[in-house]
Amino acid sequence: MEDExxxxxxxxxxxxxxxxxxxSTLQSGGPDSLLAALSNRHIQSSSNPTFIxxxxxxxxxxxxxxxxxxxxxxxxxxxxxxxxxxxxYYGIESHLKSAMLPNPLSGIDASVVSTIRxxxxxxxxxxxAIDDGSVWIAHGGxxxxxDWNLTHAGTVRTHLDSITSIKQVTPTAMAAVACDVSxxxxxxxxxxxxxxxxxxxxxxxxxxxxKARVTAIADSPDFVxxxxxxxxxxxxxxxxxxxTLQVKSEIGRQSGNASKSIVPGNLTYxxxxxxxxxxxxxxxxxxxSGYIRLWDTRSARVVWETNEPGSGRSSRFGDSFAxxxxxxxxxxxxxxxxxxxDVAMADLRKLSDDPWVYLRETxxxxxxxxxxISNSVVHCYKKQVFVGRDGGLEVWSRVARNGGNDxxxxxxxxxxxxxxKVQDSERGIISKxxxxxxxxxxxxxxxxxxxxxxxxxxxxxxxxx
Amino acid sequence: MPPIPLLKPxxxxxxxxxxxxxxxxxxxxxxxxxxxIETLTLAGSNTLFSNLFNSSQPHKIPFIxxxxxxxxxxxxxxxxxxxxxxAKSFDIQDIVFEAKFYGVEDLLVQxxxxxxxxxxxxxxxxxxxxxTGRDSPSAIATTPFGSLHVSHGSKITSFDWSLKRKSTxxxxxxxxxxxxSLSSNVVAAGATDFCGLQIIDLExxxxxxxxxxxxxxxxxxxxxxxxxxxEYLFTSFESSRRxxxxxxxxxxxxxxxxxxxGHNEIFGADLDSAIPATKLNWVPSLNLLxxxxxxxxPSGISGNIKFWDIRxxxxxSEIKEKVxxxxxxxxxDTLSAVFKIGINSGxxxxxxxxxxxxxxxxxxLGDSRKVMNVKKEGVGCKIESHGxxxxxxxxxxxxxxxxxxxxxxxxxxxGKEERIFKKNVLGxxxxxxxxxxxxLGFGGNKMFVTRxxxxxxxxxxxxxxxx
Numbered sequence: 014m015e016d017e018x019x020x021x022x023x024x025x026x027x028x029x030x031x032x033x034x035x036x037s038t039l040q041s042g043g044p045d046s047l048l049a050a051l052s053n054r055h056i057q058s059s060s061n062p063t064f065i066x067x068x069x070x071x072x073x074x075x076x077x078x079x080x081x082x083x084x085x086x087x088x089x090x091x092x093x094x095x096x097x098x099x100x101x102y103y104g105i106e107s108h109l110k111s112a113m114l115p116n117p118l119s120g121i122d123a124s125v126v127s128t129i130r131x132x133x134x135x136x137x138x139x140x141x142a143i144d145d146g147s148v149w150i151a152h153g154g155x156x157x158x159x160d161w162n163l164t165h166a167g168t169v170r171t172h173l174d175s176i177t178s179i180k181q182v183t184p185t186a187m188a189a190v191a192c193d194v195s196x197x198x199x200x201x202x203x204x205x206x207x208x209x210x211x212x213x214x215x216x217x218x219x220x221x222x223x224k225a226r227v228t229a230i231a232d233s234p235d236f237v238x239x240x241x242x243x244x245x246x247x248x249x250x251x252x253x254x255x256x257t258l259q260v261k262s263e264i265g266r267q268s269g270n271a272s273k274s275i276v277p278g279n280l281t282y283x284x285x286x287x288x289x290x291x292x293x294x295x296x297x298x299x300x301x302s303g304y305i306r307l308w309d310t311r312s313a314r315v316v317w318e319t320n321e322p323g324s325g326r327s328s329r330f331g332d333s334f335a336x337x338x339x340x341x342x343x344x345x346x347x348x349x350x351x352x353x354x355d356v357a358m359a360d361l362r363k364l365s366d367d368p369w370v371y372l373r374e375t376x377x378x379x380x381x382x383x384x385x386i387s388n389s390v391v392h393c394y395k396k397q398v399f400v401g402r403d404g405g406l407e408v409w410s411r412v413a414r415n416g417g418n419d420x421x422x423x424x425x426x427x428x429x430x431x432x433x434k435v436q437d438s439e440r441g442i443i444s445k446x447x448x449x450x451x452x453x454x455x456x457x458x459x460x461x462x463x464x465x466x467x468x469x470x471x472x473x474x475x476x477x478x
Numbered sequence: 479m480p481p482i483p484l485l486k487p488x489x490x491x492x493x494x495x496x497x498x499x500x501x502x503x504x505x506x507x508x509x510x511x512x513x514x515i516e517t518l519t520l521a522g523s524n525t526l527f528s529n530l531f532n533s534s535q536p537h538k539i540p541f542i543x544x545x546x547x548x549x550x551x552x553x554x555x556x557x558x559x560x561x562x563x564x565a566k567s568f569d570i571q572d573i574v575f576e577a578k579f580y581g582v583e584d585l586l587v588q589x590x591x592x593x594x595x596x597x598x599x600x601x602x603x604x605x606x607x608x609x610t611g612r613d614s615p616s617a618i619a620t621t622p623f624g625s626l627h628v629s630h631g632s633k634i635t636s637f638d639w640s641l642k643r644k645s646t647x648x649x650x651x652x653x654x655x656x657x658x659s660l661s662s663n664v665v666a667a668g669a670t671d672f673c674g675l676q677i678i679d680l681e682x683x684x685x686x687x688x689x690x691x692x693x694x695x696x697x698x699x700x701x702x703x704x705x706x707x708x709e710y711l712f713t714s715f716e717s718s719r720r721x722x723x724x725x726x727x728x729x730x731x732x733x734x735x736x737x738x739x740g741h742n743e744i745f746g747a748d749l750d751s752a753i754p755a756t757k758l759n760w761v762p763s764l765n766l767l768x769x770x771x772x773x774x775x776p777s778g779i780s781g782n783i784k785f786w787d788i789r790x791x792x793x794x795s796e797i798k799e800k801v802x803x804x805x806x807x808x809x810x811d812t813l814s815a816v817f818k819i820g821i822n823s824g825x826x827x828x829x830x831x832x833x834x835x836x837x838x839x840x841x842x843l844g845d846s847r848k849v850m851n852v853k854k855e856g857v858g859c860k861i862e863s864h865g866x867x868x869x870x871x872x873x874x875x876x877x878x879x880x881x882x883x884x885x886x887x888x889x890x891x892x893g894k895e896e897r898i899f900k901k902n903v904l905g906x907x908x909x910x911x912x913x914x915x916x917x918l919g920f921g922g923n924k925m926f927v928t929r930x931x932x933x934x935x936x937x938x939x940x941x942x943x944x945x
Contacts, residue, residue: 022541024508032507032508033505033508035543038543076507080543081579085568086568086571121611121633121646122644122645124610376632410648412648412650413647413683413684428632428650431613432611433611434611434933435612470645471642471643472608472641472644473644474606475606476604476605477604477606
């Protein structure tokens with residue numbers, strides 16, 4: 014066994030500096046990497062160290078990464094860009110990526126790590142977070158993409174003056190964008206910055222359907238769903254075929270003359286259930302009202318819906334929701350009540366007449382101050398519920414019961430904590446919260462840039478000497 | 479090979495036994511290192527090093543596929559027991575990670591966060607550990623090697639001994655009032671408004687056990703104080719109806735009840751029995767548990783200090799506090815004295831433990847006329863003993879009390895030996911003051927301080943060997 018290990022040894026000369034390691038370490042970078050290829054070649058002709066004409070210091074960082082699966086502190090001498098360039102030269106960028114990714118997102122342990130500030134038109138009008146932790150930001154008619162490392166990957170200027178909805182059309186580098194003042198949904202290829210196509214809602218039998226604006230976009234494996242709203246409030250959801258960018262079908266056309274038939278402000282596709290969820294919220298002199306509606310995308314039939322206020326599907330009559338969020342991974346849905354400020358959750362698999370479980374606050378010092386709060390947003394992600402109340406950011410996280418890890422939603426299975434400090438909340442009213450990867454992105458009204466919240470195992474100790 | 483004592487590293491590496499090939503060569507990441515087997519054995523018996531030379535081919539140079547520069551730091555640590563100055567060019571996290579790989583983390587902790595390196599007269603504020611969220615710290619718990627657990631709101635944040643890594647656990651409490659670490663990742667947590675004492679594993683993030691006191695009224699029981707001795711865990715419980723209280727003694731390994739001491743049921747006007755112990759201190763030299771509690775009644779604040787023999791469950795001694803009751807109290811085993819800070823006077827007083835009797839009186843170390851003070855100057859003050867010193871906080875200031883040992887002892891008129899304690903205010907002028915201090919803790923070579931409305935923990939340590 015000892016013998017095996019010693020023949021496994023390999024010498025490399027990187028930029029004049031000698032390194033010695035093992036073939037298995039080099040091959041841990043993956044079968045396709047340059048280093049693995051080098052190590053294979055070395056076995057046949059093992060006399061001189063293989064020479065690689067690259068910087069030895071960055072190589073020593075990457076070699077440490079291969080040996081230990083973590084980045085040494087010497088990596089801070091180099092920029093993320095240098096590291097990822099060098100890692101892609103050696104073919105081990107996936108290794109680097111996994112070592113550089115943030116720790117699992119835990120709301121009780123998260124803080125603002127950076128604020129993404131686009132160079133021009135810094136007010137974020139819409140954004141969409143991608144699963145790998147990257148984010149696509151719409152600002153002033155431009156789309157800027159920040160990659161998994163939050164480095165600026167590029168900006169595309171669209172023909173729109175402002176963008177109010179943006180979604181990535183998976184798995185391509187294509188963005189679906191729309192504006193609430195001009196018509197149609199538009200598809201931009203991010204690779205070449207070109208517009209590939211646009212879809213308008215037309216109906217030859219109804220001349221009133223003209224210049225319909227898009228209020229929400231959702232992405233599914235085969236279709237892009239967008240909610241269209243015509244000028245006299247007639248609205249529907251169109252399923253657009255991804256490959257042809259043509260309308261395939263029309264779902265849930267309605268008149269729009271009551272609050273329970275207005276255009277949805279948000280669309281979510283729940284892949285596991287093959288369900289499209291639409292939510293709409295309006296607020297007026299009589300408070301908030303709105304609906305949640307779920308369609309089976311195969312039959313285009315409504316499978317569940319609730320209207321608030323009005324239907325019997327909430328035990329809190331008159332306390333209509335102000336925002337709704339759907340967690341497509343956990344198959345749960347949460348709402349925030351407009352008057353009491355309470356947060357309720359529901360299991361998407363067990364939707365019934367009144368599926369809501371209202372999370373109870375047991376801490377008297379955190380009792381609701383919702384009376385003065387007019388802006389609340391809710392987002393459920395990674396088994397946590399993130400709530401923005403005006404400028405304050407809170408998180409409801411699951412309390413571990415004695416070793417058990419039950420997924421049932423109970424009144425007391427979640428606890429509420431502030432994520433932010435008082436001074437954080439003074440930066441502006443939170444307009445949108447969205448999670449992507451292990452990151453949480455928060456945009457604020459009338460504040461430039463997009464906040465990035467992450468959890469970290471580093472204590473962030475500050476020397477005060 | 480006989481085991482080499484840990485505290486005596488062979489600095490020159492030359493052994494008397496020349497027959498054995500003591501000098502060994504190791505190839506680490508392409509760089510050759512020469513050292514002795516003795517040095518490598520210091521790492522411990524079952525580590526990577528001890529297995530390195532047990533191979534069948536002794537003539538071959540063993541190869542370790544690790545970073546050579548970090549290895550040279552680890553080798554220096556093995557040779558000298560200290561980190562070399564070149565280790566400063568690395569982040570301590572790298573060295574910790576490498577030390578874990580070579581199995582020498584204990585040595586690293588010894589060299590970096592040893593409690594013998596605690597120098598009370600050289601303490602300065604060196605670090606701030608920020609906490610997330612809006613809750614201020616309510617309780618802190620330390621371990622002997624300098625790791626720290628802080629409860630803030632319903633969360634407990636743990637910092638490792640290097641104070642560079644942290645993790646946060648959510649608990650069922652709304653706020654934790656008593657926190658005590660039982661091992662590196664297990665804490666006991668209790669609150670005065672939540673039933674039961676919870677033993678929480680912070681690494682796995684769940685409650686191992688909930689300990690409850692079955693009181694007569696069958697109501698829940700809240701935790702007023704936690705204390706520990708090498709064998710036992712002490713918990714002062716009060717029933718939720720506040721009509722009975724007791725101190726339970728648990729076995730530290732199994733958490734089974736060993737005995738129950740000082741059980742009080744409150745009948746009538748016996749005010750004294752209504753006071754649950756709010757501080758539990760173990761006095762190793764006397765084998766006694768000091769349980770103290772105070773109570774605000776119609777005739778002012780009164781309290782009692784009781785010394786319990788755990789084995790016989792007997793009350794050995796009791797000090798009744800009627801005038802200038804303690805705001806906070808501590809016992810120092812090395813100084814053999816009980817120290818309190820008076821609630822009215824705000825002054826530190828002590829009782830010598832070496833010849834304790836119930837009619838003993840407090841020796842006030844400050845202005846003894848202030849004992850009859852009507853202002854409550856001592857409210858919120860904290861007092862803790864560590865090593866040979868007593869640390870006392872008054873509002874935002876920290877006082878350090880130490881005994882001056884005089885060559886010839888003087889006796890007062892009662893024939894009692896007179897002891898001299900002197901105080902210093904800790905910190906440079908820029909560090910003095912600030913919000914009121916709410917917690918004081920000691921671990922490794924550090925002191926930890928939390929303040930009211932500050933979502934952070936201050937770390938005070940000596941300028942020597944600071945990592």
